[in-house]
Amino acid sequence: MNTAINNTMSEIAKETYQTVGKPLLDSPKMSIKNTNVFYGAKQAIFDVNLDVGHNQVISMIGPSGCGKSTFLRCLNRMNDTIDICRVDGQLMLDDLNIYDKKVDVVELRARVGMVFQKPNPFPKSIYENVAYGARIHGLTDNKVELDELVEKSLQRCGLWKEVKDRLDEPATGLSGGQQQRLCIARAIAVNPEVILMDEPCSALDPIATATVEELIHELSENFTICIVTHSMQQAARVSQRTAYFHLGKLIEVNDTSTVFTNPEHKLTEEYITGRIG
């Protein structure tokens, strides 16, 4: 990118702005206020205000480098693992301030689980992948209870029938789509309240993608889901609300139907119609 464009982009990045649409909700599950994220001296997220509703799916879309994944990772403090990353602002999960020093990050991540772009099963059996979280979080050590939990989690992810006869086999032997659903089963086994998904289908074929999308729809009855996706069609299919990020700013949040038929902000319109990317 040449210097002139760089300068223009940094000017855009510095100007003050207001998120258009409906970023705030009554009694949200998560409430993010005046949040900024820095990598060293570079600011990646600018003054984001956003509520996430109970048992709702919210999609975060935007061009590469817009900060949507960075923002997602703030929601269960995954950014803590990056030394130069600094987050300021108020990020609440119900009444819990996520960045309060007293917060146990392991417990937080049990409440706010995460599914990554690439399926990342542990190099253990299918059974152990699901049971592992419950064990380390002290949910249960009882074999019968663990069996029930593993079966229930795999059933909720539509994987039980496919794997029930090979629970002791390595999870890495499953197909990509099955592995991703196993990772989702692993995430829900610890009974989280929120599930963060960072491009969960980008490594999957269309059939596996459709299966995971159907799963997201079913899980949204019991869980709050935040999904980062590069596929606008996926955002349109799976989410009730859509948030559009651009150069670290939250430009627009609206009902998904509004965003994809009549967005309020010109930048949102340009992105979803393929004029910027």
Add this chain to the structure above:
Amino acid sequence: MSKSVRVGGHISRQFDEELDEIRSRVLKMGGLVEVQLDKVLDALRDGESSPIIDIEKVDDEINDLEMQIDEECTQILARRHPAAGDLRLIIATTKSVRDLERIGDEAQRVADMVRHAMDRDASKKAFKGLLSLTEHVKEFLHETLNTYARMKTRNAVKIMRRDQEIDSEYSRVVRRLIEFMKKDPENIADGLDVMWAARSLERIGDHCINICENVIYLVEGQDIRHQNVDEVKEQLS
């Protein structure tokens, strides 16, 4: 009424070209519908039916264009997954094309009725008022096509307001025809032909209104159907 729709500027230039192609075909279709009404006007001015003899050929072209545009819109929906303004353009276009095709059918019907009456040597009194109504409807259609081409909400609202003028003129023509037919039962056949023609012209006005509503949906993203013009203006302001 400050929004505007941008048709070009996609990263995919091919997509820009596809949308341009659809728009130019719609305008071509509109041009053919205007040709149909021009032929009717020529016949009414000359007092003889020869200008409308080959009007079916124009209607065939209109029908072909309708199918081509529908196919192109289907391809874009399937392959491009349009969103926002692009999606509204496709939806507004498929609806407008249907209206244009029906305008073509109505113009054909007007031509048939006029030819039918003329071939029977109908009294000139029967046609009184029909020329003026046709001229107004033709102008109305022309303005509507301009509004689609320029995507101007303000113009669309202006045209919608003028629909009452067409309706009033149609009512005057009908009242005159009733008087004409009352005077002598021999006039009834001629009077009914002209009445059907006038009715079709009034329907063309209604289809123009539909196209204007589609333009407003396309530009503003608002569905303003089944509202009166003042409500529409207030909603858009």
